Amino acid sequence: MKSHALPTLDLPGGTAPAKPRIYPLVVFGLTFGLLLSDYMSRQVLNAVFPFLKAEWALSDSQLAALTSVVAAMVGLLTFPLSVLADRWGRVRSLVLMAIIWSLATLLCAIAADYGQLLGARFLVGVGEAAYGSVGIAVVLSVFAPHVRATFGGAFMAGGSFGSTIGVALGGFIAVHFGWRWALAFMAVVGLVLVVLFRLVVTQRRLDRHRFEDDAAVEPGGYRAPxxxxxxxxxxxxxxxxxxxxxxxxxxxxxxxxxxxxxxxxxxxxxxxxxxxxxxxxxxxxxxxxxxxxxxxxxxxxxxxxxxxxxxxxxxxxxxxxxxxxxxxxxxxxxxxxxxxxxxxxxxxxxxxxxxxxxxxxxxxxxxxxxxxxxxxxxxxxxxxxxxxxxxxxxxxxxxxxxxxxxxxxxxxxxxxxxxxxxxxxxxxxxxxxxx
Missing domain, CATH: 1.20.1250.20 (MFS general substrate transporter like domains)
Structure with missing residues (x-):
């Protein structure tokens, strides 16, 4: 029989060992930044609907499909991609997701017609599908149980802030420089952030700062059903x-x-x-x-x-x-x-x-x-x-x-x-x- 360390449960009077505070905050900041990019890339299209409608003579249902296809992919793929991330590696998964949605947003910016734009938005949804669930798992792994509601709420609030920034900033850029530049800007923001994330956040560093109730699972080790x-x-x-x-x-x-x-x-x-x-x-x-x-x-x-x-x-x-x-x-x-x-x-x-x-x-x-x-x-x-x-x-x-x-x-x-x-x-x- 192989023994396993018991988790540090969130019980009254429990205390967690002191750990350095700076790196967990850096992890939160970079992961939160990518969440902002996620929602900025997702919602920026709402700000450029009038431009698309005028340029390509699109119907309201066609415009709605550009938004719905992202939501549909997120709904369909969140659970299976989260399962894969738990097995393949959360950090690697986050990097791959951010690259996919950022490059897909760039494809949106250079789309020649509605069909290409719809296909690119499909890829945006694929990239964004499990970022929220995997991202918050990474964030909370380096924070003690007694502050997880704070950082969990702050992380999830990124969806609201990212949506607001995406619509407001996207509309401004579209008015002054054109709708394609609005989408390209969101793509560049995502790619810059993913490079920073990849350089700073690694599984080895996360393991040094993780709390015992979020222990890394060794290859071949026990996995709960x-x-x-x-x-x-x-x-x-x-x-x-x-x-x-x-x-x-x-x-x-x-x-x-x-x-x-x-x-x-x-x-x-x-x-x-x-x-x-x-x-x-x-x-x-x-x-x-x-x-x-x-x-x-x-x-x-x-x-x-x-x-x-x-x-x-x-x-x-x-x-x-x-x-x-x-x-x-x-x-x-x-x-x-x-x-x-x-x-x-x-x-x-x-x-x-x-x-x-x-x-x-x-x-x-x-x-x-x-x-x-x-x-x-x-x-x-x-x-x-x-x-x-x-x-x-x-x-x-x-x-x-x-x-x-x-x-x-x-x-x-x-x-x-x-x-x-x-x-x-x-x-x-x-x-x-x-x-």
Whole structure:
């Protein structure tokens, strides 16, 4: 029988050995920078739609396909590519992913027609599919459990910030230099960052800074079965709770511009500016709520669940109230406050998944979390609200959307109750002999 080191579980009173702080922060900065590049490359096309429509006489459905093909590839490939990354190597996988999406964005810039552009966008989706799940596994491996909600939330907020930067900067470059230069610029940013990442981040350096509960898996060493990612009731609740709380955040991202245009009589550019502020509030909430959770749960890990429930309840109350108020500045302030908490459980959820999955399949666990966020939240939210809007009007649909938090809260309550048993199950899993 071959023995295995037990993971350092996130238990009350547990302390981690002191480790140098600078390199983990550098790892976070470079990995976060590539995440910004990921979303800048993904969303920049939205800023150049008017130019494409005028130059190639494209229909709205053709334009939508350029965005949907990326989302489709991310949804289809996140889990299998996360599995491959856990086996092939996370650092090598991240480098390859960034090279693919950056070169694909460059191909977008030189596309001669719509077919070539669509094909290049397909490759963008392939490159970006598992970056979020594998990237966060690399980041959290070099940080202690008691700060993982903070850095998990900060990392996931990169999607909001990258989207905002991509649309704003892409639109500026397209107006002054042409839409092709907007895409080329995003490609160059990605390639520069991947070179820096490759020079600084190596598996050997990560191994020197990793924490024991994220131990590197030696070739031929024990690997937990993939079924362990779904047989644990508590981690399943973390997936579901996170996905459902992302439902409303996705609704706000997708439908706020239309809502402001229809019910506040804002012009499209003004509505876009106000919506960008809302996006930044969502991202800021991910970071701040993650930090609050880490402070609250340092000695009582189960409070990760409690704070997540609190964020969901606060967002539900504020958004339900906000969409009932008459149109005006006070209403927007209340909705903005609700947006701040709308994705607040994102950081705690990543910390929960990190604590409840074996190191050998942790990136795949984050892939499962990403899949839940995509299917239950990012994909379902805008689509369901669109269907409801056809029957009830957009305002009526937005008034109902925050009720989804009730499902998220229920899942998190169940997960909290099963959390101690889930940690014991993880310990038992790590004690199993290798084949």
């Amino acid at each position: 993939l079924s362990s990612l779904f047989s644990n009731a508590s981690v399943l609740c973390a997936y579901v709770g996170s996905g459902l709380q992302m439902f409303v955040a996705a609704v706000l991202l997708a439908w706020t511009p239309s809502y402001l245009n229809r019910y506040h009589a804002m012009s499209p550019d003004t509505a876009g500016f106000v919506s960008a502020i809302l996006v930044l509030l969502i991202g800021a909430g991910m970071i701040v709520c993650g930090a609050i959770t880490d402070r609250a749960s340092r000695r009582h890990p189960e409070r990760k669940w409690t704070t997540s429930i609190g964020y969901g309840a606060a967002a539900a109350i504020l958004l339900i109230t906000g969409f009932q108020l008459p149109a005006g500045v006070p209403q927007l302030v209340v909705i903005g406050c609700g947006a701040f908490f709308s994705a607040g459980a994102s950081g705690p959820a990543t910390a929960m998944v990190a604590n409840l999955t074996h190191a050998s399949v942790r990136a795949t666990g984050f892939g499962s979390l990403t899949l839940a966020n995509s299917l239950l939240g990012l994909a379902a939210g805008p689509f369901v609200v669109g269907l409801l809007a056809d029957r009830l009007g957009l305002l009526g649909a937005l008034q109902l959307a925050p009720l989804v938090y009730l499902g998220a809260i229920a899942a998190l309550l169940i997960g909290k109750r099963r959390y101690p048993a889930a940690l014991r199950g993880l310990t038992a899993l790590d004690r199993r002999p290798s084949a």
